[in-house]
Amino acid sequence: MQMEKTVVLYPGLAVSHFVPMMRLGAALVEHGYAVSVALIDHAVNPDAAFGAVVAGAAASMPSVRFHTLPLVEDPPTVTPGAQFLVSYYNLVHSYNDRLHDFLCSFTRVHAVVVDSLSAEALGVAKTLGIPGYLMFTSSAATLAAFAQLPYYTLAKGSGTSFRELGDTPVELFGLPPIPASHLFGEALEDPDSDTYKATMAGMSMIPDTGDGILVNTFESLEACAVAALADPRCLPAGRVMPPVYCLGPFLGGIGEAKERHDDCLVWLDAQPDRSVVFLCFGSTGTANHSEEQLREIAAGLENSGHRFLWVVRAPRGDDPDLHALLPDGFLDRTGGRGLVVKQWAPQAEVLRHRATGAFVTHCGWNSVLEGVMAGVPMLCWPLHSEQKMNKVHMVGEMGVAAEMIGWQQGLVQADEVERKVRLVMESQEGREIRSRVAAHKDAAAAAWSDGGSSRAAFSRFLSDVDGRQAPARAGEDA
Template sequence: MLGEPVKTTATALPSQVYPSRVNGSRSMANTVILYPGLTVSHFVPMVHLAGALLDHGYAVSVALIDPAVNGDPAFRAVVARAVASMPSLRFHTLPPSEDALTLIAPFIPRYLDIVGRHNDRLRDFLCSFTRGVHAVVVDSLSVEALGVVKRLGIPRYVMFTSGAAALAAFVQLPSVLAEVRRTFQELGDAPLELFGLPPMPASHLLGELLEDPESEIYKAAVTALYGIPEADGILVNTFESLDAGVVAALGDPRCLPGRIMPPVYCVGPFVGGVGSEAKDRHECLTWLDGQPESSVVFLCFGSGGNHSAEQIKEIAVGLENSGHRFLWVVGNPFSDDQDFDALLPNGSLDRTRGRGLVVKQWVPQAEVLHHRATGAFVTHCGWNSVLEGVTAGVPMLCWPLYAEQKMNMLRMVGEMGVAAEMVGWQRGLVEAAEVEGEVRLVMDSEDGMELRARAAAHKEGASVAWSDGGSSRAAIARFLADVDSRQPQTRGDR
């Protein structure tokens, strides 16, 4: 969500169109256009949505801002895997903007600038469908494009890639701004009262909203949040039993006074990767095969989850002292050619050899979490990771880093009841003693057993949601019925 790191570059790739196969009896007049975001965590759920639409017999085209705009190799790789592994999808890279991109700017203003510069390209692409477009689904960070879709008279929807609680907070925050007499930054840990949500410390909001209200960052974030309810409907990557209370609140007029909240469709959980990262099975899975059931603590902090050298040493000491098996994916804070052993306490790797595995590179997170040996998950609380932990039925330890992760953490520890918090993140350093203690709590204590039981219950709920007659299948059906009810429709001036 907001605040994810994106590296921009002016280098553009040529526009490419990949052939598609129309499923079922529907014609190209039943094409749904998806307009995904420019980060892995926003792109992957949209591709999973594409698969669900294909299963319902719709033709799906994906409009892409050139992946080269994002300097992250992982993003370009996942786009390439989606193209290679989903031949039924039609991928179209929008022509690059003729204007120079704003390369040196904070994340949100830069992101919105990129999207805005491609509005005309998106419009031209939509107009190229001579038999019309059934609907357009845009990423929640690309809501400015909703205006383009509206002017063409095409039904417009948002894919919200975080949970329902984050959505409820995001749509209310712009109006809350008019009510508070101090800035969110000045409120500090003072609780915010938002409809349908428990009190939340202002300090746990998006980092962009803790900036000066006159700053470009702050204004851009508010603009992005305000635009979400302008859609005809919002698809959320969650499932109803996980967020039932919040979903009910989103349907209450008190949630968004003075505005109309569009229908919310809980269509998740969309979890796991796209295509195959490698031909060979990852070494960490082979290592897990040799470990006892539910015995391994898995630590992974997402693509932006690098820690300082000091923090890495504290984690290493805590894991060693806990006595538990662990699989630790480390984000290297320095260059790839630096000796990683030098970052750890002397002899740490030797002393934990056999019961611990440390890797620097990518691992198939969903597969690791679903492995029988995995017993707990230390996570940065990115929503995709939360859902992968939930669908695996694994209790979690929360270590939020950026974006809406602090908000997700409150939900995981509170209403969901599947996690405990590493409180040291608030001080900027989680010390070894806390790492040791929290690992033992989740793996050894009665509290940990309760977390595990609730995680197992949510796992079952996730499974039921996508079974025949499940809530997510029903939500997809309601969404498509709403789309169909808006056809035929007089298109706007093209």
Template sequence: MEKTVVLYPGFIVSHFVPMMRLAGVLIEHGYAVSVALIDPAVNLDDAFAAAVARAAASMPSVTFHRIPLVDGPLTPGAHFILNYLDIVARHNDRFHDFLLRSFPRGGVSAVVVDSISVEAFRVTRRLGIPGYVMFTSNAAVLSAFVQLPSVHAEARTSLKFKELPDAPLDFFGIPPMPASHLFGDLFDRPESDICKATVASLIGISEADGILANTFESLDAPAVAALGDPRCLPGRVMPPVYCVGPFVGGVDVGGQTSKQQQQQHECLSWLHGQPDHSVVFLCFGSAGHNHPEEQVKEIAVGLENSGHRFLWVVREPDANAVLPNGFLERTSGRGLVVKNWVPQADVLRHTATAVFVTHCGWNSVLEGVTAGVPMLCWPLYAEQKLNKMRMVGEMGIAVEMVASQQGLVEAAEVERKVRLAMESEEGRELRTRVVAHKEGAAVAWDDGGSSRAAFVRFLSDVESRWPQPARSGEGK
């Protein structure tokens, strides 16, 4: 019987891309891979549909299945987490039917879901299929997430709620941090539906049969050690954690970049004409974050005054409408502004790229690390502030763009940090440290490397549970 793993990656680009890297490695190890997707129309962001289309076109060995929408797409203006969890829950019956219809009894070795789709474990448990989480962030964030429900419960009994967002929270194995660096909603409105749903989702991660983390041990050693310590989750059993990264966009585990992407995108052609290590690359994530117009103008002035070359992704339909008058003309030749998707991993690996201004999403951090490019941190949401703390402190591969009390990163700060990264001894030290981590990332998937060994352990665990006779569809 053919061994098949079903991937259920949800509908966030930053979760989908690492899952497709996982698909490629599973195929290399002799598994058939089926990707079950709630109709991409569920997410009104065109970036997700485009990412799915690129993956389907470039991975003919992977079978993609569309699960028809139930009750329409994400509700505009609704809270994202509640929206997401609700959509996954109301597609459980159709996911259940897909698994029963598409595979014979015992035909699925495992199901891997993204970290916000743990509601789907109700289906896998019903059918007797092992269920794993693909955790697309790092070991420190995973450690914080699995501890957060109990830390939150303890904090509720010891502190006033209004003090919690700025109060340091203690986690085993990672430095204390303000609650606002993770999920502010847990502490701003502790009795809300948002809080209850988030806590339930975080608990669900630790109830998986195993967790695949998109990191590698040498980058995340203290947090990896913490996850293996019983004190991390007292009174409960932590499932096995397999650090199998780095899975990054545009690059297979073997390190081959997408030549098709390189040939197609204008920004790569532009980079070919720039000197080595001369360009500052600014990109704030696949979610298409738009800065306020005032902030865009401050960035533009800072870049112009720095005198350095730049490639800047400005996700606005009309960049001329938000950029300072004459900016594009004055910086013509040394700067390029693009408004659409760029092959970020390929941009970072280009010899012309010197510094990466990033929102600190973990996929972007890994792409910077594997390219050996130092970073300037501009965290925006989710766990990005925790990532920033570690990048600046423990890893020493970045410095922070500091906002004013009004929340604006001013032009002078942009200019100062660009010059620091490009011109100073501190900038050279950042590059030295990130290149060391780049080498660690390369070794992780070599024969005998930590990520390759972790992946083999994961496959051994899957095979020890297979074949499992699927139960009938009772309990739907």
């Protein structure tokens, strides 16, 4: 009897990283693979939203086996902000022995796929002779930038740090110029800091990342970046990128409770087609706005005259008191054409709804893809991580968005909110953006159809997995 082909997934402790990997798992199951998910106990980084998504995935994917690795003694604490990457890398390192033991519990593992935040774990797979792949949950352009940034200042022959460059454009092979100020936060740290050194060391390892990199994108959306990743000029002489497989878009919620969706969707059902501006800034509390900013948004929405659905979080992450946070009388005055909800909304379903006409987004990559797949024009309001870099491509090569400029000064004022909402909803420029997004929506669907680029890349990935013979091990299949 032929032994089942087992793939082990090792996702990161973030909703935005976990969900795409579970979608990959679903695709693997459809192609006859046995899928097991190894999880670091999320008690080390308590996040109610993440815990709920994991529980939902386990309940809704009965053919996938979920295994929480035994808790290590005194695990490192994951800290937000500038120290996040260093602390997360330390956490992953502390679990390498646990992952090793888990992999050894199988008779044979055909491949291991690890999250981009957990790249060091590929060393465990390599030690055991198991093919290992990295899943990069952001864009191909971000991957190309990450691969090149560690060598940028060396190539320029300058000791100047990225943070000293200010808005000076950073020119990377195959990418449009990116203002240095738009790089992710860790790259803008002091070059002598542990955070900067660990970040650059991690990115310099990308060319040595296992047997391939899976990217949650599709080729036509990022044609220039995809071409750059396949070009030897992307890296210094002697460095070669592993195979890159553009398998996206992997989208959608996992096992979410339908009753949580009713209020938003029922309200949208009563609105005209393409009439509602949807404002949502991600799945985590790191996307909170100040009270001053919330009031500016409210004034801009009211003055725009357009319908809106706005997800509001309190500045400090607690349960928002909407009457205290928003201008006096705002909820009453806009009640006939606006809906304000607390903390959360079913973003993908809202975007797909016929009434949604525009999307104000923080430019997280999953959100970008959801906007594209829904064919909804976007307004960019980046907040952290690589979102500023995504914004450059959304407004530029992709042409799917306009930008809220005020974020660069730390406050988007009401008059800009009003102007940009009117631009995307009323103007010729807005109609052109909508047309380009619609074209990308069609291309995304084609990418996973017969003969499409993502389907072909997935077939190449499976062929590569099947062509690599992982050694059989003692022990029962877990």
